[in-house]
Amino acid sequence: MVNSFDVARLAGVSQSTVSRALRGDSKVSERTRTLVADAAKTLGYVPNLAGRALSSGRTNRIGLLVTDLSNEFYHRLIGPVVDRVDEHQHEVVLLADNQSTSDIPNRIISLGLDGVILATTTTDSVIPYKLREKNIPFVYFNRIAPAVPADAAVIDLTDGMQDLVNAIKRNGYKRVGAILGPKNATTGTLRANIFFELLAQNEIFVPFDYRVNGDFSIPAGLEGFQELMSREVPPDVIFCANDVVAMGAINAAHVYDIKVPEDVALVGFDDLPEAKWPIFSLSTVGFDLEKLAAVAVDLLFERIENPEADFKTVELPSYYVTRKSLP
Amino acid sequence: MVNSFDVARLAGVSQSTVSRALRGDSKVSERTRTLVADAAKTLGYVPNLAGRALSSGRTNRIGLLVTDLSNEFYHRLIGPVVDRVDEHQHEVVLLADNQSTSDIPNRIISLGLDGVILATTTTDSVIPYKLREKNIPFVYFNRIAPAVPADAAVIDLTDGMQDLVNAIKRNGYKRVGAILGPKNATTGTLRANIFFELLAQNEIFVPFDYRVNGDFSIPAGLEGFQELMSREVPPDVIFCANDVVAMGAINAAHVYDIKVPEDVALVGFDDLPEAKWPIFSLSTVGFDLEKLAAVAVDLLFERIENPEADFKTVELPSYYVTRKSLP
Structure with missing residues (x-):
């Protein structure tokens, strides 16, 4: 040999x-x-990279921690992360928060990963504490947990949300409903708060019985839509926590023969490839997911090279895209 | 410490x-x-697993090689593979064939993976040769490359395809079109051959101008559908290489206001979660994807434990599921 x-x-x-x-x-x-x-x-x-790991103390592996590998949002995140990590000549080890058999913080530690991208949605996770304690570099993807400061790649929601609110006003919608994310998810609550605040500035208020919570999934969209549309006076537009939820809502509309946007308009968040599919034609607040993934990966590699540098937060802009579901 | x-x-x-x-x-x-x-x-x-890798000569990492991380089929495969590998207390390293920067066979070798699941679709790949040469255990997922024998987890197409052909007869369809996969993909050609053969036994023949090839993607379905439906006499049913292609076709039908199944029936393959979405309601030939993933992972671990054992092929049955797209 x-x-x-x-x-x-x-x-x-x-x-x-x-x-x-x-x-x-x-x-x-x-x-x-x-x-x-x-x-x-x-x-x-x-x-031999295993041999190299010995001599350098590095493993050339980056962990990507997601909430749920069956979720369509994460499906769209994996490719861009793997591509960027590949450019850094490292590999991606996939980890899911919902794996029942595993103690994720200890597994991350025992794997000897060079760093971890935290793309989970919950704020009450113990993971950032554990990683910091063990000096394992990590970066927040699309979220920040203020209790443990770290590098973060996030979205500036202002532009996209403002344009969405303008579209709601332009269409003259009066009854705004919302299918929101889980209550312990920063990403979802942040989006909702900004949206509600911008609406309030325009004298549009979202009553509590027009707000339902779900888990960023297709079934959450199906159920949330059913629930809101069964109100005595249903909303005339529904804001969905993300595109996956909105896709669930459009499926429910199909089942109940409710016309989108004629009977009720729908809007999502993320601008996933599915939002462009003609069958959904989903208006949505989006951002450059590939770029955000690249930013997160690059921040992580900077951190690995310079463990003592000040923490950085990189914000990418959001945009609003008009499709058929909210004209 | x-x-x-x-x-x-x-x-x-x-x-x-x-x-x-x-x-x-x-x-x-x-x-x-x-x-x-x-x-x-x-x-x-x-x-410390890196230390363990030293002493055991094993890295506790399994590679999953897919064709394209942006493809919806692979999105649905990743979760079940990660779950099963997790049960074996190993990690999954994701690799995509279409990563431009990488020489996949040499990367797999240099990563020192304990084994690899080959879920790529092309038959003309050099990867199995290289892995065998370097004594790296691998298993074929949903395909076999006869030139390099190895363990394989595959689908027995007979039951599902026979029931599909029965459904076509029952509905009295006469003009069967097909949007097939790439010509160098075993999975696609095998499916097509069995389908055409079973149809021929029922005196139904698929003329060459009713057959188009694509790449198992949404755009392939969009384009293939447009092409077939622009024939002077279009087909009355279209067999799609897989569910992703069928989802593309249903999107095209939506754009051109062609009614499924009234104007043309559609059928897919795989029975992905999306096939059940009301907006698609896709009739399809399916199999237990989670189980097939588990079988492939288990075969790989058996191989790692017993490098000299005879090669095994495990076949799971297929089934046909009737939904609205082909009644």
């Missing part, structure tokens, strides 16, 4: 230079890197 | 017994395992 000493001999450099060149150490010159790469290629040498 | 020697002292066993007990070695008695687990818990000891 070819090893790094063989590569060093052929390239005419030391073994430690081979090792540094192959892991992309920036102190190795471009010329040396090419020499080493050519020698490795000629000999068919493939570096 | 607490280490395994501290745990050994408290449990009254040797350090190597602690190590074996914590990695689930079956030669350690249930009583000793409990003793060690209690001691580890009392001391707050978390084993």
